[in-house]
Each structure stands twice: as structure tokens, then as C-alpha cells.
Amino acid sequence: MSFFEALILGIVQGLTEFLPISSTGHLTLAGKSMGLISNDQQWTAFIAIIQLGTLVAILIYFWKDIINILIAFFNENIFNRKKYSEQQLNSKLGWLIIIGTIPVVVIGLGFKDIIEGAFTKNLFVISISLIVLAIILAIAEKTAKFKKEMKDITILDSLLIGLAQAVALIPGSSRSGTTITGGLFIGLNRETAARFSFLLSIPAIFASGMLQLYQEIGNISSGDEIVNLIVATVASAISGYFAIDFLLKFLRKNSTFVFIYYRIGLGLIILGLLYSNIINP
Numbered sequence: 001m002s003f004f005e006a007l008i009l010g011i012v013q014g015l016t017e018f019l020p021i022s023s024t025g026h027l028t029l030a031g032k033s034m035g036l037i038s039n040d041q042q043w044t045a046f047i048a049i050i051q052l053g054t055l056v057a058i059l060i061y062f063w064k065d066i067i068n069i070l071i072a073f074f075n076e077n078i079f080n081r082k083k084y085s086e087q088q089l090n091s092k093l094g095w096l097i098i099i100g101t102i103p104v105v106v107i108g109l110g111f112k113d114i115i116e117g118a119f120t121k122n123l124f125v126i127s128i129s130l131i132v133l134a135i136i137l138a139i140a141e142k143t144a145k146f147k148k149e150m151k152d153i154t155i156l157d158s159l160l161i162g163l164a165q166a167v168a169l170i171p172g173s174s175r176s177g178t179t180i181t182g183g184l185f186i187g188l189n190r191e192t193a194a195r196f197s198f199l200l201s202i203p204a205i206f207a208s209g210m211l212q213l214y215q216e217i218g219n220i221s222s223g224d225e226i227v228n229l230i231v232a233t234v235a236s237a238i239s240g241y242f243a244i245d246f247l248l249k250f251l252r253k254n255s256t257f258v259f260i261y262y263r264i265g266l267g268l269i270i271l272g273l274l275y276s277n278i279i280n281p
Helices: 003-018 023-033 040-061 063-079 089-110 123-143 155-167 175-185 190-219 223-250 257-275
Strands: none
Touching (some): 003 023, 003 040, 003 223, 023 040, 023 123, 040 063, 040 190, 040 223, 063 089, 063 190, 123 175, 123 257, 155 175, 155 190, 175 190
């Protein structure tokens, strides 16, 4: 992998992690186009590690929210304990993020070998996921009430969105796409659905990235590999920050249909390329 290829992959990761169009799908397509995918586990590890860049993007963008959530959560659950019903919104958000993270942890650990195997880079699976999840998002758009705000999210809502996040373990689904879809189905307005989606992703991205970094750090055998990882991670952080800002502002006045059409179009193009044997699954 060259410096330029690492830079491109980092930018792709940052942009597509937060837009509901699937980072895994785009990275796999880019990686195969560049001839970079030869080892399933190494490629999965590369993706997981550069996700830490997008984690940095979230932490920087939402740093005030995160600090307020942490302060309120520790204050009202450890130092000045209160019943959940009596806690302020930021403390409740801490619980909602924890509860919403449980499904992806349980399912992720249970299907770890499948997730890290050839399943991750299978373009047929990715193309079908792009199309099917786009249709489900379209249904959510058509049926959503868009009335709920952050203060209206319940424990059950958080668990349902958490289950939607677990669906994103299927390559091509998109973490932001599935969680925003889940948010719309339970009645959240679009911006709130995206904002909660980003906050909910923090533990999952951190755990996945740190675990893969710990497991694969010994396999980084050259200075070039380290440089490429750093370049891709920094690029994903910068592009990810702008993607977050863009999507939140975009969803204040617009629907997600532009992403729905894009997902379906990309999925059909990939299927066409596979059918023509231009690319391999």
C-alpha cells in the first residue's frame, strides 16, 4: 500500500462512516479496485484501526456533549445517586448509550469469526445490503412521525436503535444508516436520529478499534505500514469531522432520500460488475 492509497482509504473511511452509505462497502470496493485486499483478517484489522480516526472526529465534534454526559452520569449515579426517572437528560443519555451498545457487543462477539472472515469483503453481500437497507430506510422515511427529540428517547428506544446498530455488522449496511433508520422508525426527527447515532457509535468504534489494534500490533512489521496506518487514520479523522457536520446540517432541512438513491444505484452497479466478471466477489 502506498502513501497515496492510504490517504485515499482514510478519506473514504471518514466520509462514509458517518454518511448512511456504508464505509465497509466503499472501502472494500476501493481496496479491490487498488488490488490491496489479499488477507481477510489483515484487511478487517486495517478497517477497524483507521476507524479510530473517525472516533477522534466524534470526540472532537461532540466534546462538550460528551463532557456534560460524563459529569452528569457520574454525579447522579455515583456521587449523588438518583433514580433514573429523576435524573437529568445528560445522565439519562449515559444510560441510553450503555444500553444501546449491549446488542452490538453481544452479537459482535458471538459472530466475531464470521465478521472478520471473507464475509466482510464479499461484494455480493455488500451490494445486496446496500439495496435492501436503502429500501428499509425509505420505508422509515415514509412512515416516520419525526416528532421525538433527544429528551423523548426511552430505554426501549435505545435498545431498538442498538439492535439496529448490530445489523450494521453485516457489510454494506452502514452503522449510521441502520441507526438513523431505527431512530426514524421510533419517531425521532432526522437530526436527532443522526446525533444519537453518532453518540451511540462511540463505545462500539472504540472497542472494535482498540481490540483490533491490540491483536494486530505485532503484525505491523515495517515503518511503511505504520506510516500508512497513521496517514489513513488522520485522514479519516479530518474527513469524518466534516462528514458529521455536513450530515447534521443537511438533515435539518432535507430527507435521506439522496442517500437512498445513491445506495440503490451503487448496489446495482456492483451487481452489474459482478455479473460481468469485471470484479470478483
